[in-house]
Amino acid sequence: MSGARVDARGTAPRARTGAPRVGAAPSRLTRTIILSLVGLVFAIPIVAMIQFTFRDGLSGSYTLSHWTGLTDPAVNTKYAPLVTALGNSGVLVVVTVLLVLVLLLPTMVLVELSFPRLRRVLEFVCIVPITVPAIVLVVGLVPVYSVVVKVTGSSIWSLGFAYGVTVLPYAYRAIQANLGTVDVITLSEAARSLGAGWATVLFRVILPNLRRGMLAAAFISVAVVLGEFTIASLLNRVNLQTALVLISKSDPYVAVIFSLLALGFAFVLLLLIGRLSTVGVGRRKN
Amino acid sequence: MTKKLAVLGLTPFALYVLLFLAIPSVLAITTGFFDKAGAFTLDNVGALFSPQILQTFLSSFWVSGVTAVIGAVVGALVCYALLGTRPDGPLRSTVNSASSVLAQFGGVMLAFAFIATIGVQGVITVWLKDAGFDIYGDGVWLYQVPGLLLPYLYFQVPLMVITFMPALEGLKPQWAEANSSLGGSRFTYWVRIAGPILLPSFLGSLLLLFANAFSSYATAAALISQGSQIVPLQIRSALISETVLGRANMAGALAFGMIVVMVVLMFGYSLLQSRTARWQR
Structure with missing residues (x-):
């Protein structure tokens, strides 16, 4: 069992009672803020790619044809x-x-x-x-x-x-x-x-x-x-x-x-x- | 098994490494010292100091430096946030795998991702334009050196997470307990105990990130199809056209220049790593 785990478990009750935490681990709030912020920024290009595959040229509307085209033998060549x-x-x-x-x-x-x-x-x-x-x-x-x-x-x-x-x-x-x-x-x-x-x-x-x-x-x-x-x-x-x-x-x-x-x-x-x-x-x- | 047989067992791998690692490396470094006729010359290596080539080295240093510093800081923050989560839990394993994918296999796909995001018709570009802000008001910079910054950060931050996480995990809870039982605050813990212990590892990771951006080729090549704004792209044009600045074997000289930088960086990295290793037992 890793030290960090023991530590997190040991400090959690004290954190709830408002006493200063001892370990190196961040509070739940800090962790959530950092991870969701970075995660969000890193998700944007991936989401943009997915959105791109549904675009219908420059018309601004959406289409499934780029995905369905993959299995279409005529387009396949x-x-x-x-x-x-x-x-x-x-x-x-x-x-x-x-x-x-x-x-x-x-x-x-x-x-x-x-x-x-x-x-x-x-x-x-x-x-x-x-x-x-x-x-x-x-x-x-x-x-x-x-x-x-x-x-x-x-x-x-x-x-x-x-x-x-x-x-x-x-x-x-x-x-x-x-x-x-x-x-x-x-x-x-x-x-x-x-x-x-x-x-x-x-x-x-x-x-x-x-x-x-x-x-x-x-x-x-x-x-x-x-x-x-x-x-x-x-x-x-x-x-x-x-x-x-x-x-x-x-x-x-x-x-x-x-x-x-x-x-x-x-x-x-x-x-x-x-x-x-x-x-x-x-x-x-x- | 006799010793002789055992030595024989090592030869296939030794031959392979000789043919496909040692010889190409030596060729890459030394061809820059010869001219087309095979005579020794310092012309090509001297040409590394021409203003045109120096400028590409400077651009490479600039991109690597900026993305290494930002990547190291953001990546370290992510590592800090992951501290105290279960090492074998789903959150960790997802972050680890995603980081490895982005850090090592992004390449060409990163170029596509950022064209779809901040290309001329990209999602964010169009969105910001509708909001009245044109990111390309002064011309399209995505296909220039500054355009490399965001895609490079997209693999630098994950690389930092992979390389720096073991150091943070090496912090022993006893140190934090000793600190608090001696009356120290969390502030003194980070500034006087964890900070100094983590510093060599942080700087080492910073060097590794710098080296990583400096030697990265695929993303830049897919994004910038014309010109040779950074050193790897300069090698591309030297290989394709055979003559840069009218010199043969210029690719060899550029490779030599890159190797010198890489060796310095990796030497610094291993020095810092051996300082870190003392705390990771």
């Missing part, structure tokens, strides 16, 4: 580029998540088990992309990709290699948060002494304990890849975001509808990540 872009982003999501689970995750487990001294090095490498932002990295990716394209062809999936780097800090943090709470060394030694082989140790002992971290890392990677614009746009690739910018010039309504949907999807993903961590805490307490 207009959005074909957007559908292609969604497919591309889907491929990139798969490649990126695979990179996280097949490259990053085993490396983190291996470092934890066999090279504890490399832990700081790995952490440093994984947070470098924060200091080298996408707009800088892309300058160096242009020459790299002119070589990569010769090897892999110009299909979209190779862009996933670049995205694997952009999600590195997020994925690392998500997995590390889980890895830190699991004593993998004791677990693997126990399994080994009971006669388990290395594959059994990894797949039946360690990875099941890291399920939460793996899921969180995968979800956050999905959200980052779906929102990525910088690298795709400057390498002249088509993904969801670059297609949205393009289509916003001919049909801004569809662009706004799809950004709202993407935003909602990312919000749900992150809500699930939050759920994952609290469920884990609850289980540990029991």
Whole structure:
């Protein structure tokens, strides 16, 4: 149980009797004022976007046609580029998540088990992309990709290699948060002494304990890849975001509808990540 | 598993990081030091100090500075308001998820949101116009540098909430109790105890916000399709046209300039973080 909770409960009765409160927590009134004010200001652009999708041109009246048009096959062909872009982003999501689970995750487990001294090095490498932002990295990716394209062809999936780097800090943090709470060394030694082989140790002992971290890392990677614009746009690739910018010039309504949907999807993903961590805490307490 | 096999297990990741993180980073930083023929030159890096480029750096600093300060103050207020709510309650988890979405995945969508809100035909613009106040009386500023302020704040405040909340949660109730049992008021608690403890963390978050705005590209690119008013947009035009100020490899020099700023900012951030960590045990 957190200190803040104990504190809030302990001070509440005193606050009611008018004595000065002790803790750091604000009064209910202060909290409500701050949160509703900021919440209101932050809701305005979202509400404006939603209102925008119902506008009937500049006529000032409202229409459902921008939403109903999405399922209309006749109008649908207009959005074909957007559908292609969604497919591309889907491929990139798969490649990126695979990179996280097949490259990053085993490396983190291996470092934890066999090279504890490399832990700081790995952490440093994984947070470098924060200091080298996408707009800088892309300058160096242009020459790299002119070589990569010769090897892999110009299909979209190779862009996933670049995205694997952009999600590195997020994925690392998500997995590390889980890895830190699991004593993998004791677990693997126990399994080994009971006669388990290395594959059994990894797949039946360690990875099941890291399920939460793996899921969180995968979800956050999905959200980052779906929102990525910088690298795709400057390498002249088509993904969801670059297609949205393009289509916003001919049909801004569809662009706004799809950004709202993407935003909602990312919000749900992150809500699930939050759920994952609290469920884990609850289980540990029991 | 033998040690040799284990080392072998590290190589795929090491190779990957080398190819797609180390080499691009080194290329990005060093190409600015070479001319088109591949000979070493200081021309491009020298051109960073031309008035035109200096102006874009100044604009970037201005946007980052203003949005970092406002974002940090408003974000800290939100964190304060969240103090004492249940960490696993629905209010917290909604605020957390919404903050993460807005802080990290806004990009292009923020440009759309603000065009719909304060664009020429935006909801607020029209509404204010009907009330007799024309926000674009002196010309449309949304597609200029000042137009970046509001969209940037829309991801700066959430980022502050994410980064500063752990520090506020680290305040121990015992400190407040000790303060009050020794006769201190809430005022002395905030000014003499919580304030000094939170200061390094607050300044660290401020630096992180500055770095975040400074390196952000998507929102600006979607909003400003012409021109290169801030450094990331200058890199865009350097990459597209190959020559800015008639120089090849100028994108590399600009990337080098950005990295220098980022390294200074992140170094300051990690220094301040290690001061904060002392209180978070």
